[in-house]
Amino acid sequence: MTVQELPGAAPYRPTPPPAWKPRTDPAPLLPDPEPYRVLGTDAAAGFAPELLRRLYTELVRGRRYNTQATALTKQGRLAVYPSSTGQEACEVAAALALEDRDWLFPSYRDTLAAVARGLDPVQALTLLRGDWHTGYDPREHRVAPLSTPLATQLPHAVGLAHAARLKGDDVVALAMVGDGGTSEGDFHEALNFAAVWQAPVVFLVQNNGFAISVPLAKQTAAPSLAHKAVGYGMPGRLVDGNDAPAVHQVLSEAVARARRGGGPTLVEAVTYRIDAHTNADDATRYRGDGEVEAWRAHDPIRLLEREMTDRGLLDEDGVRQAAEDAETMAARLRERMNADARLDPMDLFAHVYAEQTAQLREQAAQLRAELDAEGDV
Known part of the structure; x- marks a missing residue:
């Protein structure tokens, strides 16, 4: 005899009792059905010319940085380089949406975001050169170490943001991850903790279509990655990741919301990785040239250049000046990277813990x- 069959037992209810209700209204958390855009719309007129010029300059500089770093791998000066060509709008907007006191938590592909935030271009490549564990002091520009393991930087960002709020510091953390990283447990744990704690953190997912060779459709059946936010109780935003002003606006709004105590936001930027996953990858094995060329037509630099030209904010001299500045940066990068680094093997033990453990002292x-x-000898 079951409990339901006992005399006087209440009838079995296959649904929750009437007292159940959603903890959060899901409607305001849902992303727009289409990626948010600014370029080519009336919203573009509301952007300050100074911001558009800054975005354009950084995009051109970032593209040249990507091509130069890729060339350095072919010359043996870098062990590996994961290019962000095609994703420069996401990289630049992430850096410019933050205040100096905020923290950026990048993935291994986000060297450009770190450089746009002020990090030395050579220091940003030191990890990929194999010289140091990180290559820079994270505190100087408040850029966490480039994270090679997928999504492990996300819980770190939540922890820092939560700790800052407990201390009363006016700090926001922005964590960057690729679409492949959303398939990792760290991604889900970070979102859950961030929402429960209402931590001042913004998650930026750069959906570039592939986790190395695995397309997004084989990673998730969700309507969008931004929809995943709803399951954790935070807003999801969907934005055109090649529209630099749109990405900057969405991220700036999310950062401002987090700073005033509104909690975390998940932003999905729909973009595309034009180059291979790294120099060790053969992208032709899993995608066709037609797909790549279609995205080249939606190039973030060309999109912004067209908008600024139409509004009289950019002329041939401006285009040439931006290109010359980018070339000067690339020349300096080549010169410095072509010099052999002088490394001290004892540095292996210098930045592991604030105070060395007995085991580290023994190894040293x-x-x-x-x-x-x-x-x-």
């Missing part, structure tokens, strides 16, 4: 002894 002493022995 062992390495020092081996180096001294080699010097005596």
Whole structure:
């Protein structure tokens, strides 16, 4: 005899009791049905010319940075480089949407965002050169170490943002991740903690279509990645990731919302990785040239250039000046990267913990002894 069959037992209810109700109204959290756009719309007229010029300059500089870093891999100066060509609007907007006191948590593909935030271009490549674990002081520009493991930077961003709020610091964390990273457990854990704690953090998903060779359709059946926000109780925003002003506006609004105590936001920027996953990848094995060319027609630099030209904010001299500035940056990068770095093996132990553990001290002493022995040979 079951509980339901006991005399006087209440009838079994296959649905929750009437007292159940949603904890959060899902309607305001849902993203727009189409990616938000600014370029080519009336909204473009509302953007300050100074901001558009800054975005354009950084986009051109970023494109040249990508091509130069890719060339350095072919010359043996970099071990690997994951290019963000085609995604420059996301990279630049993420950096410019933050205040100096905020923190950026990049993935391995987000060197351009770190450079746009002020990081030395060579230091941003040091990890990919194989010289240091990170290559820069994260505190200087408030840029966390470039994260090679997928999505592990997201819980770190939530923890920092939550701690800042507990301390009363007016700080927002912006964490960047690719569409492949949304298939990792760290992504879901980070969103859940962020929403429960109402942490001042913004998640930017750069949906470039592929997790290496795996297309998005084989990763998720959701209407969009932005829809995943609703399941955790935060707003989801969908934006054209090649529309630099649109990405900047959406991220700026999300940052402002987080700063005033409104909690986290998940932003999906729909973009495309024009180059291969890295220099070790053969993208022709999983996508056709026609697909790539279709996205080249939606190039973020050309889109912004056309808008600014039509509004009289950019002429041939402006285009030439931006290109010359970018070329100067690339020349300096080549010169510095072509010089062999002088490395101290003992640096392996310098930035692991604030205070070295007994095990690290033991390992450091062992390495020092081996180096001294080699010097005596």
